[in-house]
Amino acid sequence: MEIPGKEFYNRLDIDSVLTAVEDAGFPVSGHCLALNSLENRVYDVGLEEGGRLVVKFYRPARWTLHQILEEHSFLKELEEAEIPVIAPLPLENGVTVRETKGIYYTLWPLQKGRLVEELTEENLPILGRLLARIHNIGSSKPSQHRLNLDLKNFGEEPLRFLQEKAFLPKFLQARHEAACKQIFNRYTEVSKSIPLHRIHGDCHKGNLIHTKDGFCFIDFDDFVTGPAVQDFWMLLPFGDSRSDYERELFLSGYKEFREFSDTWFDLVEPLRGLRYIHYSAWIAKRWEDPSFPNAFPHFGTDEYWEKETTDLERLAFQLPQSTEERSPASRSEESELTNKDFFWDLE
Known part of the structure; x- marks a missing residue:
C-alpha cells in the first residue's frame, strides 16, 4: 500500500x-x-x-x-x-x-546549546530533579493517543515483523526467538507492579543539551506511556560500583521531587532486550529509505544477527559478555555496550 x-x-x-x-x-x-x-x-x-x-x-x-x-x-x-x-x-x-x-x-x-559529553557528580542531582519534575507532569494526566511501552508494542510486534519478513538467517531463528521469549517472560514478571505514566521515552545524552540557563531535554518525538526507569537506563551508567555511586547521586535529586523504588531497576535488563528487538525492526521497516543502508551498512548480515542474538541471550539468560561482543546498533569496534548503542536517531 x-x-x-x-x-x-x-x-x-x-x-x-x-x-x-x-x-x-x-x-x-x-x-x-x-x-x-x-x-x-x-x-x-x-x-x-x-x-x-x-x-x-x-x-x-x-x-x-x-x-x-x-x-x-x-x-x-x-x-x-x-x-x-x-x-x-x-x-x-x-x-x-x-x-x-x-x-x-x-x-x-x-535553541543554542552544547551536547553533554559527561555527567559530573555536581550535575547528576540536578538532572535527577529535572527528570522528576518531567515525570510529575507526565503522571498528572493520561496519554490519549501515544503508544504504551509494553510487551505488545515494543517486543511481540517488532519480533513478528522480523520473522514474517524473514530478516534473520535460518540458522539463528530458533536461538533468537528463544532469547526473545525469555526476555518477554521476564518483562511480564517484573513489570506487573510498576506504575506507568507519560515519559520522555528516548532519554539519552544525545537528547540533552546545556544552554546558558542550564540543562534542557530535547526531542520528545518518541514520548510514550511507560515506566520511569526507561528514562534512567540510557542516561545513567550501570554495571559497577562507580556507576552505582553515580546512580545514587542522580536518585538523591530525583527523590526530592518524586518517589522511586529501587526494585524498579529490575526492569532495566528486560527493557534493554526490548530495545534491541524494537531497534532492529525500526531499521528493517525503513530499509527502503536510502539514508538507512548508508547509516547501517552491516545491518542484515549474518554477523549482525549473530551479535544481536548473542547480546539478547546474554540479557535473557544472564550470560557474561565477552570482550569481543559489540552492540547490534552501532557495530563499532567498542567491546562493551554503551548507552549510545540504543539511540533511535542521530538527531
Missing part, C-alpha cells in the same frame, strides 16, 4: 523546505542546512528579518496528527511548569502542525 507523502518526503529538497516555512508565515533568507536526523527530516532555516528557526518534517505514517499534537501538548505543559524543554512555535490560530503534500511539519525555535 502506497503511503501518502512518502515519495515527496524521500525527495524533499531545499526549495520545498523554504516554501513550507514561508507558507507558515516566515519569510526566509535562503539559508537552509540539513541537520543530522534519520527518523525525520530536520532543517536549520534562516529568516529574512534575521535569526533562524528549525523546521521538522515528520516521517509519513509514523505518527497520526493526534499523536503529534499530543507531543506538542505535553511540551506545552512542561514549558508552563517552567521545565526547560523546547516547545514548537504556535502558528496561525495557535496551530503547531501544518501539512504539505501529505506530510506534517512543525516549526521550532532554534
Whole structure:
C-alpha cells in the first residue's frame, strides 16, 4: 500500500523546505542546512528579518496528527511548569502542525546549546530533579493517543515483523526467538507492579543539551506511556560500583521531587532486550529509505544477527559478555555496550 507523502518526503529538497516555512508565515533568507536526523527530516532555516528557526518534517505514517499534537501538548505543559524543554512555535490560530503534500511539519525555535559529553557528580542531582519534575507532569494526566511501552508494542510486534519478513538467517531463528521469549517472560514478571505514566521515552545524552540557563531535554518525538526507569537506563551508567555511586547521586535529586523504588531497576535488563528487538525492526521497516543502508551498512548480515542474538541471550539468560561482543546498533569496534548503542536517531 502506497503511503501518502512518502515519495515527496524521500525527495524533499531545499526549495520545498523554504516554501513550507514561508507558507507558515516566515519569510526566509535562503539559508537552509540539513541537520543530522534519520527518523525525520530536520532543517536549520534562516529568516529574512534575521535569526533562524528549525523546521521538522515528520516521517509519513509514523505518527497520526493526534499523536503529534499530543507531543506538542505535553511540551506545552512542561514549558508552563517552567521545565526547560523546547516547545514548537504556535502558528496561525495557535496551530503547531501544518501539512504539505501529505506530510506534517512543525516549526521550532532554534535553541543554542552544547551536547553533554559527561555527567559530573555536581550535575547528576540536578538532572535527577529535572527528570522528576518531567515525570510529575507526565503522571498528572493520561496519554490519549501515544503508544504504551509494553510487551505488545515494543517486543511481540517488532519480533513478528522480523520473522514474517524473514530478516534473520535460518540458522539463528530458533536461538533468537528463544532469547526473545525469555526476555518477554521476564518483562511480564517484573513489570506487573510498576506504575506507568507519560515519559520522555528516548532519554539519552544525545537528547540533552546545556544552554546558558542550564540543562534542557530535547526531542520528545518518541514520548510514550511507560515506566520511569526507561528514562534512567540510557542516561545513567550501570554495571559497577562507580556507576552505582553515580546512580545514587542522580536518585538523591530525583527523590526530592518524586518517589522511586529501587526494585524498579529490575526492569532495566528486560527493557534493554526490548530495545534491541524494537531497534532492529525500526531499521528493517525503513530499509527502503536510502539514508538507512548508508547509516547501517552491516545491518542484515549474518554477523549482525549473530551479535544481536548473542547480546539478547546474554540479557535473557544472564550470560557474561565477552570482550569481543559489540552492540547490534552501532557495530563499532567498542567491546562493551554503551548507552549510545540504543539511540533511535542521530538527531
